[in-house]
Amino acid sequence: MTTPAPSAGxxxxxxxxxxxRGQREVFCGLTGIVWLHRKIQDAFFLVVGSRTCAHLIQxxxxxxxxxxxxxxxxxxxxxxxxxLADANEELxxxxxxxxxxxxxxxxxxxxxxxxxxxIKLDLSRAAQRLSTKHMPQVRVLNYSGSGIxxxxxxxxxACLAALVPEAPEADDRTSPSLLVVGALPDIVEDQFxxxxxxxxxxxxxxxPPRRAGNIPAIGPNTRMxxxxxxxxxxxxxxxxxxxxxxxxxxPFGAEGTTAWLKAAADAWGVSELDFRRVxxxxxxxxxxxxxxxxxxxxxxxxxxxxxxQLEPPLARFLSEELGMRALEIGTPYLNRDLLEAExxxxxxxxxxxxxxxxxxxxxxxxxxxPDLVVCGLGLANxxxxxxxxxxxxxxxxxxxxxxxxxxGDLAALFARPFARRAALKV
Ligand code: SF4
Numbered sequence: 091m092t093t094p095a096p097s098a099g100x101x102x103x104x105x106x107x108x109x110x111r112g113q114r115e116v117f118c119g120l121t122g123i124v125w126l127h128r129k130i131q132d133a134f135f136l137v138v139g140s141r142t143c144a145h146l147i148q149x150x151x152x153x154x155x156x157x158x159x160x161x162x163x164x165x166x167x168x169x170x171x172x173x174l175a176d177a178n179e180e181l182x183x184x185x186x187x188x189x190x191x192x193x194x195x196x197x198x199x200x201x202x203x204x205x206x207x208x209i210k211l212d213l214s215r216a217a218q219r220l221s222t223k224h225m226p227q228v229r230v231l232n233y234s235g236s237g238i239x240x241x242x243x244x245x246x247x248a249c250l251a252a253l254v255p256e257a258p259e260a261d262d263r264t265s266p267s268l269l270v271v272g273a274l275p276d277i278v279e280d281q282f283x284x285x286x287x288x289x290x291x292x293x294x295x296x297x298p299p300r301r302a303g304n305i306p307a308i309g310p311n312t313r314m315x316x317x318x319x320x321x322x323x324x325x326x327x328x329x330x331x332x333x334x335x336x337x338x339x340x341p342f343g344a345e346g347t348t349a350w351l352k353a354a355a356d357a358w359g360v361s362e363l364d365f366r367r368v369x370x371x372x373x374x375x376x377x378x379x380x381x382x383x384x385x386x387x388x389x390x391x392x393x394x395x396x397x398x399q400l401e402p403p404l405a406r407f408l409s410e411e412l413g414m415r416a417l418e419i420g421t422p423y424l425n426r427d428l429l430e431a432e433x434x435x436x437x438x439x440x441x442x443x444x445x446x447x448x449x450x451x452x453x454x455x456x457x458x459x460p461d462l463v464v465c466g467l468g469l470a471n472x473x474x475x476x477x478x479x480x481x482x483x484x485x486x487x488x489x490x491x492x493x494x495x496x497x498g499d500l501a502a503l504f505a506r507p508f509a510r511r512a513a514l515k516v
Pocket of ligand 1: 140204236
């Protein structure tokens with residue numbers, strides 16, 4: 091495959107996209123449990139997998155020590171994998187024990203893995219069976235976090251899509267409600283809540299909810315704002331319930347957040363004057379917060395390896411608001427529906443790539459010697475050893491980065507690797 095000529099701006103979905111398939115370097119969807127278990131406070135994530143899966147989750151979440159953890163692994167032993175034991179019976183026993191010991195659990199996710207998929211353990215039937223047994227105290231759902239053909243943020247998409255059918259039907263005679271979709275830190279949700287209230291949008295729900303009993307109702311009067319670009323399946327499942335999606339940039343940086351809020355304000359008929367009155371002070375503060383990082387980042391080149399699916403909106407933010415020069419914007423999947431507004435704002439001259447053939451991409455990266463490489467943990471160390479400055483993309487999902495108040499922190503995440511490298515040189 092050859093590298094296409096750089097795109098002359100991204101005015102339509104017909105822009106050249108370099109599609110690659112080959113060896114990939116990404117975490118699997120189990121990783122999403124690390125931030126999802128903090129969001130839905132009475133949920134438990136039971137991975138049905140191998141010791142490898144247990145190690146991944148424990149090491150990814152290792153820094154978080156809870157008296158009562160909200161995730162665990164039902165470990166499949168060799169006899170399960172060889173079909174010598176009834177995995178369903180064993181799973182039922184594990185779930186019974188867990189729920190008897192933990193009455194605080196109200197929502198249990200059975201999370202599929204590569205091993206459970208290899209032996210074709212039907213977790214949707216298991217979830218139905220266990221739900222029947224444990225309702226109304228505990229609802230049991232399932233989704234796949236397997237690493238076969240997926241990337242790590244798809245774990246959240248699969249989890250939230252599994253939650254959509256549990257949402258009650260909204261009464262279509264009521265006035266419209268706004269549904270913000272994507273697991274955001276509580277502090278960010280609270281900030282958005284206040285901004286929507288100032289704009290006069292009173293009925294706002296967040297999906298997923300903080301507690302399993304508060305899943306918001308969905309119906310034809312639901313207007314949806316998606317907060318993460320990797321939630322394609324979830325958005326489609328919510329639209330299938332009659333909700334209407336408000337297309338917008340994603341709320342990264344001052345401009346992205348303004349456009350995201352504007353989409354809701356327009357749907358609610360908020361006047362331009364009122365919108366500016368509410369938003370302008372926050373926007374200006376966000377812009378001021380960006381100024382320091384801009385000094386470090388302006389004019390520097392950046393190369394995104396495909397990892398989090400946040401790459402296109404981040405490339406837009408870094409080029410428009412911080413003056414960086416994007417060389418390659420790699421993303422595991424281009425979710426064209428959700429990214430429609432972003433695609434029109436991608437920086438001129440950038441190469442947009444979808445999928446991965448890691449060796450070829452490494453060759454391009456080495457040839458271009460970007461000032462900053464955004465990549466997964468597996469690539470960061472070798473590239474650092476070659477003298478390149480890197481940023482771990484997984485941090486962008488773990489950190490509060492959405493909205494006006496986080497714009498400065500988001501920019502600082504990209505500026506910090508330069509400070510670190512400068513310190514190492516001293
Ligand atoms: S789900 Fe698959 S990729 Fe993820 S840790 Fe388990 S075996 Fe590895």
